[in-house]
Amino acid sequence: MYHSVERNVGGKQILIETGKYAGQADASVTVRSGDTIVLATICVAPKARPDIDFLPLTVDYEERLYAAGRIPGSFFRREGRPTQQAILFGRLIDRPVRPLLPKGFYNDIQIIITVMSVDKENPPETLGIVGASACLAMSHLPFPTPIGACRVGYSNGSYIINPTYSQIDEGSMAMVIASTKDAVMMVESESDEVSEETVLEGIRQGQAANLQIIEMVEEMAATVGREKMVIETDNHKQEVENSVQGFLNGRMTSVVEAGLSKVEREESLDALEAEAREALADEHPAGEVASAFESILKEQMRQRILNQGIRADGRGTTEIRPISCEVGVLPRTHGTGLFTRGQTQVMSIVTLGSTLMKQTLDDLGPEDTKHFMHHYNFTPYSTGEVKRVGSPGRREVGHGALAERSILPSIPDDTEFPYTIRIVSEVLSSNGSTSMASVCGSTLALMDAGVPIKRPVAGVAMGLIMGSDGRNTILTDIEGLEDHLGDMDFKVAGTSQGINALQMDIKVKGINNEILERALAQAKDGRMFILSKMEAAIDQPRTNLSPYAPKMLRISIPVSKIGIIIGPGGRMIRSIQEDTGATIDVQDDGTVTISASDDNMMASARSKIEGLTREVMIGDIFTGKVTRVTNFGAFVELLPGKDGLARSEDLGDIAANVEVGQEITVIVQEIDHMGRVNVSRQALLSGEDAAKEGAAQGNRPPAPFNRNSGPGGGGFRNDRRPPGQGGSNPGRGGGQSAGRRPYRGPSNR
Structure with a gap:
């Protein structure tokens, strides 16, 4: 049966519809905001899986x-792996x-969220959570x-519910909050050194907005929902248990309270x-x-923390x-x-590369490239x-992305530091909180590499133990x-000035x-302590x-010279890179980034690029190679792809012996209205003043075009004909005759 519910949430219309698509799924809805639409479906297997003790839930975002x-x-022009x-x-x-699904339910559950339409304003992921809930x-x-x-976005002191992509970019915080009517279920944020108070108020604002969405879902369920299974x-x-x-008879307690290491x-x-x-093999299956055994261990560990404030390794709750x-x-x-923090050890390695x-x-996000990457590897050893050992799993991808979000606000803009930055964090030893150790290790590596980060970043994972009597300990x-048997894993990363990233996972039905x-106040104290330890090793980025x-x-x-640098089909830029060994990246605004393994290669590439884009001026002196000798003079390469003509009378004493490949020094004497260049060696030898020569000849308006004029002087290679070969009447002396090839721009010799 078709049914729809629509509300205005934070100034945005949210529409939930059902009964139109995916009729064979146990339930399906579409959720829409603007032109962004997601399809959410759920299917539940009819039978339980044997021999498992976990909830077999799979969520796929397509x-x-x-x-x-x-x-x-x-290559195949279709979507592949996620x-x-x-x-x-x-x-x-x-x-x-x-956390809200029933304990002891062992039937496979699959939720699939498919993004059907996306605009450039409304992100689809929060709609996916709403669809899964519905x-x-x-x-x-x-x-x-x-x-x-x-x-919830935060910009210039104001909170924005469901901000657009542009509002997210302009703001200092973007936080996803999922909640029930009474409690917070999940928080994930990226921010730029915001205060704990800003975060808490954002959570409250998000909870208030979520109440409207919960009402929409409840209306849908009351109208078209199915009867619940028991x-x-x-x-x-x-x-x-x-x-x-009875068998253990207190022996587990002695192990838990012994303050042993993890191993x-x-x-x-x-x-x-x-x-x-x-x-107990005869009484119960293994x-x-x-x-x-695990349930008993969990309860003993929790009671010791709640009653004595002592943890499994002997630490206090804030230690x-x-x-x-x-x-x-x-x-x-x-x-x-x-x-290294306890038995958790992470080595982070920074690699710098060119902008290329x-x-x-290749996804549906607003960005098409990124210059900073963090990759996290969790090794079996x-x-x-x-x-x-294989490709990264979901957990590795998630931990790597969390560390990346944590560090990103401190990474310099690529206009300030024109490098692509990749960090790889190798988990060498794990006993909890490896993602936050990756944040700390990455910060150390960045400063060791000389990356001018804004401030050091550290992270800490907070836990929660909740008792059945209402007591709780952070x-x-x-x-x-404690991560495995506790009730919360709340990761907080930031600098001395504020919070950069949050991620909260819980195993209970919400926290207040x-x-x-x-938790945020306690995390701040922990973060400051960790930063002090890091700064003792290195307190600022290296200068080199x-x-x-x-x-x-x-x-x-x-910008008009970009085409010259690239060349037809990219031939020119490839040639420069092959000749110099440098890597060259040309942007649409005319910014050229050159990277090379040594200064000489970089200088050579720069020289070639500047030569290609330099404007030849009257009075300029060049030393170039002779590229072609004719009966009326020699063509000298002034810049890559641009020659000047030195007439025979201007070559001086070498006129009769000039050869291709010979290096000679010449001065620019004339540039005609077609951009062709005449140069002279004799003028340099006789000590003529190039500036006066330019004022006398080249700085006056170009002469009108005369079809019957004589040889026109230098210019782009192959643009000239010798006297008597310039047109349909070879007997005439005019090089610019009626049959002369028209100017077609620089050759690509």
Whole structure:
């Protein structure tokens, strides 16, 4: 049955429709804002998957380039594997809905968000969250409460609900908030050193806007929603836990409270779990025992934190693990930073490249290139495991993008620092918070590389333990066990002046603003402490780049000369690059960036470019090679592609012996109305003043064109004919006869 709901949310019309597309899905909706439309669908498998103890939810975000009227640039001209942006938006939609789905539900759930149409103003990702919420509310899957989602921008002291792309670019904060009526489910932001108070007020503004969206979803569900299925409570799980608890008899408590390292604790717990499996093998399957063992471990860890304020590794709730920082670790790279925090260790490596190395984006975002990239690699050996090594997974893409957003506000604009910057963060050892360690390591590497960053950036991951009695404790710098068994992973990155990026994941059904406020304040203290440790290793960017980094030079040429530099089919620019070994990038505004491995190569390329774009003036002196000898003179190369004619009488004592390839020095004496250049060697030898010569000859208005005039002088190569060969009457002396080839511009010899 078709039904639609429309509201004005923050000055933008939001339209949700159902009953028109994808009729065989369990539920489907389209969500529209402006000309941006997404299709959201949900399908639930009829049977549960055996032998799993997790929620089998998959969220796929599908970008179709037809949505923007484009054909994919790949060889096959169709979409292939998901773009980085599609992966990030899929994770963005997954995070707020997953905690609200029922525990113990093991049927496969697939949510697919397809971008059907996109304009240049309204981003589609928040519409995808709304669509997923509407599908869940309308389907037969138990879903306790709808969620709303919006983006909050901040610019010049004002908050904007669902800002356009241009408003996002102009503002200092863009934050996506997903929430229920009572609690915040997810926060993700990118900002430019904003205060904690600005962030908190933005969250409140987003929650208020989301209430309208939740009302829309509730109306849809009440009108066309399906009857919810009932999930039976598994009482057997408690029986298994009681059996395992009885067997352990307090031995787990001694392990948890021993203050062991990650490896020592895992070895002790693994041995204890193996004993429990063997002892209870006749009563319960091994999988049930393992699940019960983890539940008991989770509860003991949480109770110790709530009751005693002591964590699994013996730290207090606000204590940060020991930190060490090093720079310049690798000798041949352009910059390296090694950041170690407890048993988490990340090495970040900076590589500088030319502007031609910018990443080209083939997605539905507003940008088509980017000059700063951060890539995150999570290696199997970092956790002492044996796993397949392959292309980056969703988690690696997400962590890399978070670190990139965190550092980006401190990266200089490419007009100030004309390099493409790539950072690779290698996780060498992992015990939680590797993404924030990547932020710290990357900052160290950037300063080691001599990149003039605005300010150092550090990051810290905050955790949360919530008790059934309402008590809660916020943890600074969570380790792996606290991330796995805790209720929140709240990553905060920024500088000494403010916050650059946030990402909040939770496992409970929402948290309130009071918890968020405490978490942000505690994160600020942690961030300042980490920055002080980093600045002890290197407090400002190096003044010189690595000797192995490419040299870079930026010059400007007239826009009208761009075609000369490029040449037909790119032949000229390729020739310069091949001759000099430099890399050349020419922009539409006439900005030319030259990069090379040494100064000589760069100087050679610059000389050739300036020669091509230089205007020949009367009185200029050139030393050039003879390119052609005729019976009336010799052509001398003044600039690449431009010759001057030295008549025989102007060559002086070498007139009879001049040869092709010979180098001679000449002065420009005349430039005619067609741009052809006459030069003289004799004038230099006789000591004539070039400036007076120019004033007498070349600085007066050009003579009117005379078809019967004699040889016209120098110019572009092959533009002349010798006397007596200039037209339909070879007996006449006029080189510019009726049959002379018309001027066609510079040759491309």
